[in-house]
Amino acid sequence: MIRTSVSLTSLLIFLLLSLKAFSADKPLLLTPLDKYEFANTKEAFAILEISAGGTAPSIELSKLDKNPENYEFTINRRQRVNYTLDLKDVEDGYYVIELPEGLYQIMKVNAPLFNLPFRYDTSGRIIWRWSIKQNYINYLGKLNIHQDRSEDSIAAELMNRFSQSLPELTTALSKASVTDPIRIGLGYRDDFYKELQ
């Protein structure tokens, strides 16, 4: 009888752990643009410029839709966090992130300071979305998390700096012999690059 209870308890713990493992948010890998092996890419990839101050900044992402251009997607339920991006000790610069094709919402920016857990809720805001398309180089903007903050809030922004970044990106991608077309992958329609070509 005792043995049975132990077994059931073990099973329950095993199931809970499995469930947690299944639902755990996946950490995203950041690779500096000049070190990324484009030839080995399996997922769609995206380029993000990062300037993240503070002790351990990070962001949390939810996948909203498989269609990356479903810009009118509205959130009508609580989103599960699918991915996290740890930005601790990340130097300023351009990074490559591998993500499956789709439309993503940055749900939260975490920017703790010492023992103060600062968070910035970005859920539901179109300007905090990414649109990732397979077979494209998806430009995701410049993520700026300020080191300085007020007593009860942080300053963070996802800026569209496409035209300012384009010359540098073009040079870097050409050096890496990447031929995939560039697209602006922020979470709203932006025809600029299409018109520029």
Add this chain to the structure above:
Amino acid sequence: MKNIKIAIFLGFMFVTQWLNAEALSIENFFPEKGLATVEMSPSGKWLALLSFSGEEQEIAIKSIDLKESIKLLDTKTFDTQDSTISDLFWLDDDHLAVQYTLIREGTYRLNDTKVKFELLIVKIPKNNAKLIATDSKNLEVKSVRSSGRLVNPLVEEPGVFLFSKPGASSKIYRLEIDKLNNYGEPLNKLTRIDGGQFVPANEVISASGFAIRWFFKKSEPAAVLTVTTDSKLAISTVKENNELSIVHAWSEKNATDDKLFLPIAITKNKNEFFCLDLNEDIEKSVYLVNFETQEHKLFYQTDSYQILDFVTGPDQDEYYGVKVLRNGIIDFEYFDDDSLNTRNTESSELNLVINVKGDGRHEVGYRVTHEEPPHYFIYDKTTKKQTFLGSRFPDLVGKTKNTLVEGTVSVDGLEIPYFLNMPRGKNRYPLVVYPHGGPFGVHDDRYFNSHVQYLVAEGYAVLRVNYRGSSGYSQEFEKAGIGHWGDGILRDIIEATRVAMQNPQVDAEKSCIIGFSYGGYAASKLVIDYPDLFNCAVSVSGVSDLNLHLNAHFLRRGTVDWYREQVGDSLKDYDSLKAISPLYSLEHLTKPIYLMHGAEDDTVDVEQTYRMKAMLEHLQKPYEIKIYPKANHHFVDKDDLIDVMREMSRFLSENISG
């Protein structure tokens, strides 16, 4: 002989004009130093003059006949950190109260910078009724150490004033100057803070809740704005028995109101207040609001950066103007007596008496016209003599002469007002069309404008248009601009331009369109669409891609909703917004364009200008560009603004002058 005389006369005129032109530099139009305001003492014998010099402010005391003058103190006198003098009050002829606002830097990496108010009461150094120049260290200065604000100087009772101390229960106390502690004096067991005057015996009135602001009629409290214990904002009026009665209370449902009125001054009418609209992005408008009847109307709008407060008379129910933030300094604007409804018919002169005290013999006046910069003067009613006191533009007084033509043009059934400033003379002048920014809730007025005056002094006729959507006329006129960012408003500018070009003194063959913000958008759009009218364009901080603008990273949720209503929805109206974005029609550009932008702009993103650059390079079109690394949307730094105007002038001279 006659020809010789004419030649001598013409030569004299040329030399005079040349000397005048030489005498003015661009720095004169954007000065470092100037007079901000003047306050007359209760007897009318003394004047306190608040001037600015760079980021510093200074108070000088002068006798009414201006024969005596001393520097009293400046911003750095009592504090080494950033501080501003935000108010001056004469308490009596011997005491001037100076309200300092001190900026206290916060903890490292925590932007918890705090603003602290400090009230100093300075005894005017005199001997035998004569001013004595005194080092600031030797001034007799008292201070109120308890937190609160001076709310009424009680000028008819020398030596006392009313001070508000906020708290869960807010009270006004009557304080005696002599009983206060000296400024900076250490307290000991025998010294009571503020002379122990915050006691029930000195209490004048009490309000339940945290008092944000008290309103007075003469020396009597008339109303109070409070945050109640249940965190509600309420405005209450004072009844005869000194009890308070709530006239209006704001609740959470008011948060969604179109306008959220905050009272800043009381009028002589029952339950009527001057209010700011907290839903305005930056407070630029003053409304008259009756909280009993819930009626409101627009009273005044500024083209400065922000309205900070009201300027009232000693009785505090007389209103003169507003205290504003302009180019980073506190400045003052005074109301036209007839408010704004007479804008089209009145002469281009604002002449106000802002101070008259004592026996009434002397008045402090404020005057501004379309060509004369705002300035203060003393008028002696007995001798009828007017004496100049100072100006915000001290080097321009009497030197900026030009003609103003005011008119309206009919477009789509609307009467669109315009102002055309031209140099005096009978020549023909190249035209600079200078639409204002906004486009909504902003307007140009007929009075002195340093940008316009600079361009006129450079030899241009300058046209400004209060297109549909501009404030200052009527709510209907302002609303007429909604949804017309890229069509109706531009039509108004074009039609006004065509009318201005018919003026015999305008050289219609030489015309350029320039502007900041929306004006920059209009400039780049119209130079593309109307190459027959414009020879060039300058866009400063201009929008080039409407959809990008509506998705800018700095937009707050409320601003996004506002844009959706006023301009369009980027999700639904993408193609129509793209069609009115100059970025996407640059292939039709045939005239030179100059783009300028501040890299720190958080109203129109600098990416807007970089996109123009990329597209112009792609299309191999000639252009000029200048990015100011530290500048924001408003070019607050004077050096940056001067450079923008200087560059603009160079570009204009290369393209349309001569």
